[in-house]
Amino acid sequence: MGLAIILATCSIVLFPNIPPDTAILELAASGLPIGIGSLILAASVAFIITTGNSYLLSSAGNLVYDLIQGARKNVIAENKLLKLNRYIVILLGVFAYSLGQFFPSVLSIQMYSYTMYGAAITPTILASFLWKRATTPGVLSSIIIGGAATIFWEIGLQKPMDWNSVLFSLPLSVIALIVVSLLTTPTKLKVDPATSIHK
Template sequence: MLGDANQYQRIFASKNARGARTAVIVMIFLALLVEELIIAEAWFAGSLTPDPENGRYILIYAARHFMPQALGIIFMITVVGIIISTADSFLLVPSTTFIKDIYLNHINPKASEKRIVFMSRLMVLTFGIIAWVVSRVFSESTTVFEKALYAFTVYGSTITPCLVAALLWKRATKAGAISSILAGTVTTLLWEEIIKIHLPQELAKLDAVLPAITLSVICLIVVSMCTKNKEQTAEG
């Protein structure tokens, strides 16, 4: 959740700091409650599932095989709704960032409101096409649920370490953050598409997020320690 950029857009949309603080506190407690329920359901469903291959999709498997038909349909609709909502946010966040940080700052600072709206819609469409092409190239044989997990793995192993460091570690540097993001992204892509194929079966089952986030954190720490003095000198 820390690496989920749309969460911060919603927080900054609050009318004041008090509203944002209250919303975050409520969100944390509700998220903990929901997560506990999800873990409990996965735990019970896992004990009823003989095939370990269904472990990664245990809730989907449970909705299809263990729940009453009506409840299973509602559950599946909820899951698909969450995926669509997440995909929608993943399109809006980079589009908004591009318009605010690049288009308005460097391309057309005096753009009218109508022009900004048009460009925002165009960028949503553009990023949507790019995302579709990437999903076809890198995950051609996977299901929609695997694609969603793939996306969460990428930003979870790349953005989250940098964000935590920005909040809690003053010695983190820009170069360290960039290297961390690159390491996490490249490791995830290589692990899923190349490395996993050549590993022993037991290691191949290892989720990509584990090696990706490990290398991401290592690069963040090592590069930050090596570039700290240089960045301080440049700022001075």
């Protein structure tokens, strides 16, 4: 990590007008001897490929085993799950590539995804640990409103005053979580008297 920071800093000094997300690649291609630059380019490409593979496999595994298998009562054969996993990896890759065409840089995609996560997911995670009154409808409404507000601010309103969308979507997500949770009844765990232990 420290080496990457040093290389990126040197690249910005040598090439002040390049896009930030290509700093190390540009330094390796144009600012270093060919032997050292080739090693850095090879390492960078390997890092990009392995990171992409990890994200695709993790996402496909979550969809196949947690969502699809979890929603079915009967168990799906392992070989069918493996085939389905492969198909979903391809579909997710195509979807990610198509989504990337709407963003000018990798950094903008990261900012968008972090904002979406911060507004839609973070309040519900914190509420699950810190607020026992949070209910399932409250959590779902928080996720939906936080995500929709982020998309509306970024795409619908085109980021007024150049403010980050989290300033708009996070308060709405928290308000939705609190209001809907207070208006709904929390789910109570049902205890079977035959299996419960009384001291």
